[in-house]
Amino acid sequence: MTDASVLEPNAGVTLVPTPNEDDLPRRFSDFATFNEALDYAAQGKRGMNFHDPRGTLKRVYPYSELRDDALDMARRLVAHGIQKGDRVALIAETGPEFAALFCGCVYAGAWPVPLPLPTSFGGKEAYIDQLAVQLASSDPKVLFYPAEIAEMTKAAADRQGCEGITWEDFATGAAPDCALPEAQPDDICYLQYSSGSTRFPHGVAVTHASLLNNLAGHSEGMKIQQSDRCISWLPWYHDMGLVGCFLSLIANQISVDYLKTEDFARRPLAWLDLISRNPGTSCSYSPTFGYDICARRISSQSNVAERFDLSRWRIAGNGADMIRPDVMQGFVNAFAPAGFKASAFLPSYGLAEATLAVTIMPPGEGIRVELVEEERLSGTPRDLSRPARYRAIVNCGKAVKDMAIEIRGESGHVLPDHHIGKVWCKGPSVMVGYFRDPEATEACMQDGWLDTGDMGYLVDGYLFIVGRAKDMIIINGKNHWPQDIEWAVEQLPGFNHGDIAAFSVETETGEESVAVLVHCRVSDPVERQKLHDTIRDKVRSILGHSAIVELVPPRTLPRTSSGKLSRAKAKKQYLSGEIEPIKLAA
Template sequence: MLSYGKADVRNASHLALSNPLSKCAESTSSDLATSKLHTIIDALAFRARSIPDQTAFVHLVDGEVIEQAITYRELWSRSQSIAAYLKAFEPNGKRAVLLLDTGIEYVSWLFGLFHAGMTIIPAFPPIGSRGLSRLALICADAQPDIIVADARFSNARERLNDLLPSAMPQPYWVETTIPTGGPDCTGVGPARDDIALLQYTSGSTSTPKGVILTHANLVSNCENASLWMGDIRGRVGCTWLPPYHDMGLMGGILQPVYDGFSTLLINPGHFIQKPFRWLSAVSRYKVTVTIAPNFALDLCTDGISDAERSTLDLRHVRAIYCGAEPVRSRTIERFTDRFAAAGLDPATIGPCYGLAEATVLVAGKPVDKPFVSFHVDREMLSRGTIQVVDENAPGACPLVSSGRPAAGVEILIVDPLELQIVPEGRIGEIWVKGDNVGTGYWRNAVASSETFGGTLPEVDGQFLRTGDLGALLEGELIVTGRLKDLIIVSGRNLYPQDIELTVEETDSRIRPNGCVAVALDDGERERIAIVAEIKRSEKLDDVAQELLRRSLTAAIVAAYGVKPEHIHLATPGTIPRTTSGKVRRRAVRDALLAGNFAQYGGRTRAPVPADRSAS
């Protein structure tokens, strides 16, 4: 049977002496230039030849001390065994849902499916009825031939089949325990232009769509990211991001194999349960590069005790790439101030921007440079212009740059209505072109044309219309929000992320990243509604809740000159989110209008009237 060896239990002091990642990469990615690299499997084959005994991945099974490790030689061998086993399915061109948790098994099957020439559909594990419903939506759209799952998830087979369209052939479920060896897999494998992934979008604004990514797209993204990340020598990675998410998959698994460095894997749930586990692992394994969305920095700042912090050594960290959601200046300041005593250099924080439609990477902070932020005039921002002002000027608000365009990527800022390139400092839709941009959405020609077919007079080629708003200023990309999320009140553009930050900073009883602002449009005007989650440690009676609403209203009026017409207080976990943690604003709006939002204290609010305010 395919086995992964016995995981060793080590205490922290032993780990420091026998770190399996201590032999880190000493070569540079340029050694791939002389090889015939067409797919990510070619990169794995190259690593298996050039650094066969180097550790590729270490999985902290319990999030702390129990390890499972695999070398590049072993990963190549296991991917071959899996590909050989899959030959019975005549796999070339067929589609496979990968339904596994983070770990060595996930990585092995990922490369085994690639090796077999299959199109992989990374999927969120079907935990609960909501997770199962989402998986059914993905399967109904992708129509996979097989589903790769272990015993934990194979029990969901019948329930999933019941949710699929009756006319759809039921996918075959493949158990992950397979015989080793098997028939020779020579001749099995993908070509550069074959579809590698159907990366389903998070569904924050609509039903999930499958982005078509070829092996050429994956290689292009790895090439761009390798140049962006700089010198490979001594690099050790760490990721707790879900592997079914584009940033977790590309940055946490494929990039390490492309560049040939060792990476530590932590299950997302282990991090969420105890954020200290992430920074503790970074410290103990002397990690140099890692990834974290904005909310993760807040969790660490607020959730790691002084005693835990005193055990950390973060002096060797060279980069913490921060993306997947808006990056806040205040979050970075709090995080770097909090962990300065552990040796963290503020220059390690690397805001970046990307999306699944572009494989992942579009822009990022150059390596070894401090992140850039601007203080801008809030009133001018509402009028669509980035005007830099002194940080102490009235109405000044901070905006963090997402860095500069990655190598091989072209960015335009375009007026989404007039379809004209706007001047520097003017906000418009972000358009992207590059070899990392996918070819469209799976079986959705209309959406593909709208999103991937952006053209402008006298500009060569087609561009990806990201649906994100931003501006270019001094070569820096500043992302201001989503086009569909924009709230327009009395001719002014209000960005929900700014309002949410104001709410959180107004009162410490609001849970970090626990606020959402949406527009309720009655056909004549847009009204602002806010949902704010109260920390579990707080106990507010009716009087305290009303005073809090008044305080939040006053803060928003003072900052933006508009009054929210509905403030809904809720318990933690109430706000609906995507599998990657992004707020599902449409679902928030619909729940408010339908009266389906549970109120803080256990009651359910009446629906918000569509034609007038509700307090």
């Protein structure tokens, strides 16, 4: 193998993807360290397969080859002066380069720190600022990045005084033989930044033991089978992509087909094409918006049964944001003719502070909802002068292996079933703490229990998530969930998922009010005014009182690095004037 082999495509040969099934006896993440997990997976034939934007296979990367490249990278890192416990920042582009460097850091005893690509940020300077903040928090010795974004990433590295190297250059360096440190279960394996980490980022320090425990929870919760294969477009800088669709596949010896996230955004149906071509059973995860995009791209004239075969899609995971039953039903309606079964949906709940998974729905149970009356959600008696209102709350499944869940009230007491409160969890995969931030750690940890910051309730061991506690809008003592307002406006014609952001603001009189920002694609001034008035009336019907409604240009509302709407950032940009509403006719 040449020094640069990790960068060479499989050229001039007919590519054969790594198999679904293998003679290597499957072990379900029962390893002491991730190093042992990769060493074991490398003994088999399974591995990674990277595809171009049209879904054509471009690179076959068995776990055996990944291990060889990772060990070479580890030796290069040691030769470069990287020591055990040093942080190494990596731009998490989906490809063999990142995979080899990430695993190489782990073999070298360093802490890989996956950081986002610029696709989710509002321009060059915003991306540089975001990287610089996360570099300042993680304090890495070096930042590795692909050459095509070298200008931006090098600028961020220079600002923080850390070395910046393209992985193309690093891969050509010498890899002299050396002794690599022996990993221990309690060693930190990697540092993960949550998708919402912006001005005050929190790096979650994940140990080998925590990681392997959570990955075992994946295999048990999803009842992994010999014929299973993963298909993923999720970004590797987000916990669901990194942990669920990269590290878990190694620890549970599963082959995978990858599309880059940006390629999925341009051609989302290529994801379903890959699933259709899998002769085994498919396991694939997506936030709600991924299913929504696919359903919207299929026209009523399309013959989905001729193009797709989704009959072997065993696990269609839902996670990373609030699950929308109406969107999921729209996906079923669009793709049932191609054999998709609603029972394949597998809702789940998790967060980086718990490594990833907290709950997983048992396979085959699909999406189950409860209609919850408004007074339970708002915490106030029902206004009998108005019709009863309900919201469909999705069942997110049962606790994964070794995880305990409690719902606690404001005083910290444990609540019984059906009572809404803060979701707390405890288990071996819960983080040891935020990196170099004892105050933030203390604020969310108590005797090994993690305050997730989410609100929900339990029923017979199943968890129902109601919303994010910090997003709750409290007006005149009544609680309003922003997603209720956003979803109501989305039902009006012409709106897509993610077009609306609702949050509270303080008015000039010092009172709290609800502000609703809405993407507007209407250019005619008269029609704009009509649209504004329609939205205003819709919001009033939800709240029972008036709100501030602002139309904003398309693609204005900010998103997190994982593609979720960032209400906190939208509020900040609106109050600072960075988001400028469209002026309506007087």
